[in-house]
Amino acid sequence: MEIQRLILFLIFSMSLLFLWQAWQEHQRRPTAPPQAAPAAENPAPPVGRELLEKQAELHKAGESAPMNPGSTLTVTTDVLRADIQTLGGDVVRLELLKHVGAVDKKKPFVLFQRQGERVYVAQSGLIGDDLPSHKTLFTAAPGPYQLKPGEETLQVRLSAPAANGVVVEKIYTFRRGSYVVDVAFSIKNDGPAPIAPFAYYQFQRDGKPPEGDPKLLHTYTGPAVYTEETKFQKIAFSDIEKGKASLPKTATDGWIAMVQHYFLAAWLPVGNVSREFFARALGPDLYAAGVIVPLGAIEPGASRTATMRLYAGPQEQRALAKLAPGLDLVVDYGWLTVIAVPLFWVLDLFHRWVQNWGVAIILLTVLVKAVFYPLSAASYRSMARMKAITPRLQRIKELYGHDRQKLHQAMMDLYKEEKINPLGGCLPILIQIPVFIALYWVLVAAVELRNAPFIGWIQDLSAPDPYFVLPVVMGVTMWIQTKLNPTPPDPIQARVMQIMPVAFSVFFFFFPAGLVLYWLVNNILSIAQQWYITRRMERAAAAHAKR
Missing domain, CATH: 2.70.98.90 (Beta-galactosidase; Chain A, domain 5)
Known part of the structure; x- marks a missing residue:
């Protein structure tokens, strides 16, 4: 049940993310012919x-x-x-x-x-x-x-x-x-x-x-300015045409740029x-x-x-950082920059070691999974306990299915008796969601992955898999995960969980191959980890029953 809630939460979170991007894109689009702002409202300095x-x-x-x-x-x-x-x-x-x-x-x-x-x-x-x-x-x-x-x-x-x-x-x-x-x-x-x-x-x-800009990602296109006092600011085209562009009028440092996905042009005063x-x-x-x-x-x-x-x-982030203070900020990871920057640093370190961005993504996934192993293990132990009591939950549903109040009370009594926290499987994984979203932005924003080959048919990790192999295999791994998880007592939830791998595969058809590769490797590691923990708990339970 926890993994179902988690997947639904992930869908909800990703939907909010794309809705926010779409709204931002809508706000940037011109809605009317530009008109000059009255001089009294937006006075310009003499120069x-x-x-x-x-x-x-x-x-x-x-x-x-x-x-x-x-x-x-x-x-x-x-x-x-x-x-x-x-x-x-x-x-x-x-x-x-x-x-x-x-x-x-x-x-x-x-x-x-x-x-x-x-x-x-x-x-x-x-x-x-x-x-x-x-x-x-x-x-x-x-x-x-x-x-x-x-x-x-x-x-x-x-x-x-x-x-x-x-x-x-x-x-x-x-x-x-x-x-x-x-x-x-x-x-x-x-x-x-x-x-x-x-x-x-x-x-x-x-x-x-720009031409070829992926519609799904809604990346920023427009001017940006930086000074030590005001830091990095984007200037939406819509604000410019309304006369509401907020720029530092005068400064003794800083630069101005025109930014788009993967590329930029900037004037850098000396x-x-x-x-x-x-x-x-x-x-x-x-x-x-x-x-x-x-x-x-x-x-x-x-x-x-x-x-x-x-x-x-x-x-290219390393090159931009050397050119001018703050210029590397045009690679914008949003509110998760504090997580995304070290993630890219590690990814770049792996790439310099193996000279393949796909292999670097795999190594980064393994590292992230290892760092979060204690949290993931706690989650999978909770799922294993839930799976063990699934027959008893199904029996309670048969007895009290007509009375929801008694049904919930009986379920809570069972959780208390078995010392199970129904949210214990969700919370450890939810903590990892910001890392996943930050890594998503790293893989989307890094020009280093543009046209970067991986293996065989995947010659551009920033573009979708041309033959949809990775999304389909990823869907298979999601289906295996659903089989390892406890079956929801609610038939509607069970049906949703059966459809979810197919839906996610189709959804990931349009995602960059690098991101799908991360998700696929993460799923494979999760399956191995969950199988190992479940088997260990089953052996421990069997040994305890023999005493």
């Missing part, structure tokens, strides 16, 4: 207001007169292929060559793109009179734009038209084996007066989830320089989020170079 006004003016200018789209430069390194448009110097397409596509696995994964309704680009510019912005047409220095064997860095230089004696170059620096790109502005003031420009760096993105974060709606289902950095006064005849790091790549 932010200046940038927003400049962007609005440039947007209107672009609508009234067609602009020269310029040319596109394709830059290739060993891990990236980037398309940089000379109009604005925007990164309008970015392919991650070490990661396969979400839909077409024969092609590289596309992070940035500007194609049809899909818009996700990295933009940057300067704020100041006649200074180049992401609407300025740059001139590219001659190529090649491919990182050659033996080279460690590759630079792409874009020159803006000189204005008022100010000469500006935008310089992209790519490095071998790195997803970090330096975006620098080289400013030389040959004019007659000092200037005090600001540099802005932003992501422009539509509000749609050093403890002053910065201002912003997020705004640009139009129907189009948003911008970024950071503004003051460059200080540049006197006539002086020069200055301002550099911002752009990370655009996978959410």
Whole structure:
């Protein structure tokens, strides 16, 4: 009876989890065309207001007169292929060559793109009179734009038209084996007066989830910001369009990112320089989020170079933690982070040892099962006692089935006589549920498991088993478990327990193979443990009866 309650509780818990995710996803969806918030309700600091006004003016200018789209430069390194448009110097397409596509696995994964309704680009510019912005047409220095064997860095230089004696170059620096790109502005003031420009760096993105994003998981897509004072915050697209986005307006540390399942792009200011974060709606289902950095006064005849790091790549936790404080928090495990983080640490440790994420999951399952052995053993001992008195419970049901009050009283008397706690089998296992849910999020969120092979037909532990072998075998193990448990006296409960393995198998058809593998191994270990404890108790009871 305890295992039945446990399974029902698990179904209820998982249902609540998915309902909560679905509600969160619904809250993030745009529900109406965005409208500008009244200035009095959401006052922006002077720098932010200046940038927003400049962007609005440039947007209107672009609508009234067609602009020269310029040319596109394709830059290739060993891990990236980037398309940089000379109009604005925007990164309008970015392919991650070490990661396969979400839909077409024969092609590289596309992070940035500007194609049809899909818009996700990295933009940057300067704020100041006649200074180049992401609407300025740059001139590219001659190529090649491919990182050659033996080279460690590759630079792409874009020159803006000189204005008022100010000469500006935008310089992209790519490095071998790195997803970090330096975006620098080289400013030389040959004019007659000092200037005090600001540099802005932003992501422009539509509000749609990325292609191939699993609907069942409802993972987060949208901006996120971090400072030491405010810590990690998500900024829902719906809050941006309503003018309710809560960002730390100014700070001397922190970063801003655009997050999606498995991947992210982040602007990472260098050093403890002053910065201002912003997020705004640009139009129907189009948003911008970024950071503004003051460059200080540049006197006539002086020069200055301002550099911002752009990370655009996978959410590899060890690499992110080294790049910037708090950047690894984009791998969001929710309220169970305190459990999930050490679980992933152990899983990663096993992987470095065995070089197979599937085997690492098996080893982690064995370890978790060993840690919780005392609790599980107590639960199975309680189940064994319950199974031993099942015939007597059935007899009580036959005698008092017509009178529920007498039935419950007789059952309680029997439990008291045999010194059995009817909840004794549930409580130890319920304590383990947070660990299971935390591990669920680890397996769902870890990009390290994306396209990670296990054995044979399972070539991606983050995707469902293509032939449903693991879910079916998992269902068989659940059926074996039901046979080891006491039969419920209630025929309806008994029927539900018979259907449960089939229902769970179908349910797990859509789960990542890595999670199904964990559940399957956990079931096999549970069966072995339950059989061993039950047999030991039966032998002890038989020996006691012979005395």
